[in-house]
Amino acid sequence: MNPDSFFVTFFSRTARAGLLAATLLTLQHSARAAGGGSAAEPPVINPGPVGGPPSDAIVLFDGTDLSKWQSAKGGAAGWTVEDGVLTVKAGSGDILTKEEFGDVQVHVEWASPAEVKGDGQGRGNSGVYFEGRYEIQVLDSYNNKTYFNGQASAFYLHSAPLVNACRKPGEWQSYDIVFHPAKPGADGKIQPGSFTVFHNGVLVQDHIPVQGDATTSAKFSGAAATGPLMLQDHSCPVRYRNIWLRRL
Numbered sequence: 001m002n003p004d005s006f007f008v009t010f011f012s013r014t015a016r017a018g019l020l021a022a023t024l025l026t027l028q029h030s031a032r033a034a035g036g037g038s039a040a041e042p043p044v045i046n047p048g049p050v051g052g053p054p055s056d057a058i059v060l061f062d063g064t065d066l067s068k069w070q071s072a073k074g075g076a077a078g079w080t081v082e083d084g085v086l087t088v089k090a091g092s093g094d095i096l097t098k099e100e101f102g103d104v105q106v107h108v109e110w111a112s113p114a115e116v117k118g119d120g121q122g123r124g125n126s127g128v129y130f131e132g133r134y135e136i137q138v139l140d141s142y143n144n145k146t147y148f149n150g151q152a153s154a155f156y157l158h159s160a161p162l163v164n165a166c167r168k169p170g171e172w173q174s175y176d177i178v179f180h181p182a183k184p185g186a187d188g189k190i191q192p193g194s195f196t197v198f199h200n201g202v203l204v205q206d207h208i209p210v211q212g213d214a215t216t217s218a219k220f221s222g223a224a225a226t227g228p229l230m231l232q233d234h235s236c237p238v239r240y241r242n243i244w245l246r247r248l
Contacts, residue, residue, distance in 0.1 A: 051174065052107050053244035060097060060229065061086055061243040069095045072132075072219050072230065079233075086240040088126055088233050094219065096132055096230040103248040104130075106177045106229065111239045112140035114170025118236075120146045124169065125234040127156065130179045131227025132219035134210055136197060138238055141166040153199040156215045161197070161204035172241070173200055178248070182212035182223040190223050 046055040053059050060068045063084030069077040071093055078092030112124025124140030134155070141152035141164055148160035153175065167173050180193040190212040197205035212223035219230055231240065 051109070051242060053242075054246065057107075057244040057246050058099075059244045061240065063241060066095070068097055068099070070098050072096050079231075084241060086243075088231075088236060088238050090233065090235040090237065092233055094129075094230050094233050096129075096219065096228040098228070100226040100228050101131075101245065101247065102226040103180050104178075104245045105248060106130075106175070106179065106245040107242065108175045108177070108240065109172055109242045110138055110175070111172045112138075112169050113237050116140070116169050119144060121150060123236070124238055125232075125236045126238040127215075127217075127232035127234065128175065128177070129215065129218060129230035129232065130177075130195075131181055131224060132230045133214040133221065133224075133227060134179075134181075134195070135215040135218070135232070136175060136177060136195070136205075138232070140169050142168050153197055153204040155195050155197075155205060155208055155210075158215075159195075159205060159208045161199065162206065163202060163204060165199040165202040165204060167200060175199060176201075180210070180248075181225060181227070182210045183225050184223050 048054045064081070066077040066079065066081060066086070071077050072095060073093045077095040079089045079095055080087045106128070108128055110126070116123065121139070123144050124138070126138040127135040128138060129135045137150060137152055137154045137156045139146070139150070139152045148154070149157050151161065151164065152166045153161040176198040178196040182193040183191045185191045192212070193210035195205050195208045195210060197203075214221040217232065220227060229245070
């Protein structure tokens with residue numbers, strides 16, 4: 001083969017190989033964009049009204065009764081339900097769901113008392129405990145100083161919120177929370193979970209690790225794959241409404 005023919009053949013093959021590689025790369029990107037060609041089509045749900053619940057949610061409190069809840073002390077939940085609102089009854093104890101959950105998206109609306117009493121941790125205090133172990137703090141943090149990792153929307157004593165997004169006392173507020181629990185692995189080691197929290201639509205906890213150590217006043221301890229959602233009686237008449245979750 002003369003030199004000219006060799007180089008023509010070589011570069012022709014190289015060009016074809018490059019074109020083939022580029023084509024395969026393009027197909028790979030297209031497959032990823034299309035879900036790999038093997039992923040199932042996402043199910044269609046009705047997102048419901050603003051604030052939910054969507055059609056695939058489990059409604060835990062719709063303003064009518066406490067049929068999904070029980071007392072942490074045993075027996076019926078002792079909080080007050082009136083005019084579509086659930087109110088902490090001081091001294092009755094924490095309440096928790098009858099059903100257990102693991103990875104979840106949770107929506108909770110709450111309001112501290114309109115009449116301001118006390119300060120710091122004594123003002124509009126309650127809490128939302130995931131698996132009865134890990135608390136996202138409920139507190140009137142509007143012009144109310146306390147330790148940073150104990151204010152509203154804190155992962156209590158673990159992580160302060162990125163910002164204080166609290167509304168005025170008496171006004172309704174919302175938490176939208178994505179929770180993945182810490183789980184014991186096959187090797188006995190704890191696989192960390194995480195919290196992502198939006199307070200009144202504002203990101204306040206961004207994929208914060210959950211290592212498995214329970215929060216103060218938790219009902220349970222030790223990492224577990226599932227557990228009940230718990231609301232805390234901290235002797236303040238905090239109100240709740242529109243509580244729902246989605247399993248993830």
